[in-house]
Amino acid sequence: MDKQDPLHPLTFAKNRISCYNRSMVKREFTAVYQKRGNRYIAWIEEIPGVNTQGKTKTETKENLKEALALILETNRKLASRRAGRMIFREPLRVAIPA
Numbered sequence: 001m002d003k004q005d006p007l008h009p010l011t012f013a014k015n016r017i018s019c020y021n022r023s024m025v026k027r028e029f030t031a032v033y034q035k036r037g038n039r040y041i042a043w044i045e046e047i048p049g050v051n052t053q054g055k056t057k058t059e060t061k062e063n064l065k066e067a068l069a070l071i072l073e074t075n076r077k078l079a080s081r082r083a084g085r086m087i088f089r090e091p092l093r094v095a096i097p098a
Contacts (some may be wrong), residue, residue: 031064033057044068 030045040060043051044067052067054060080087 029068031061033060047071 029047031042032045033040033042039053039055040057041051041053042060042064044064047068050064050068050071052060052063054063
């Protein structure tokens with residue numbers, strides 16, 4: 001399979017990343033870290049189910065970013081499948097105390 005073929009794994013991954021970066025929206029979440037023994041655990045305060053662990057705080061932070069991105073992407077895909085064609089999206093802002 002030629003690397004220029006759009007279905008080639010490397011080309012597909014490169015195009016997906018390129019496409020994903022163009023439509024990215026930056027959001028801010030609260031990461032909570034806790035040292036347990038010689039490891040760290042972490043979770044996103046605002047979204048249940050986004051949690052991870054790592055040997056260092058840096059590793060844990062990277063793992064948490066990946067877990068958050070996967071959960072957000074999966075939730076969006078699941079919502080689209082359930083709603084069919086009658087789906088509407090709009091930004092929603094809520095003020096909450098810090």
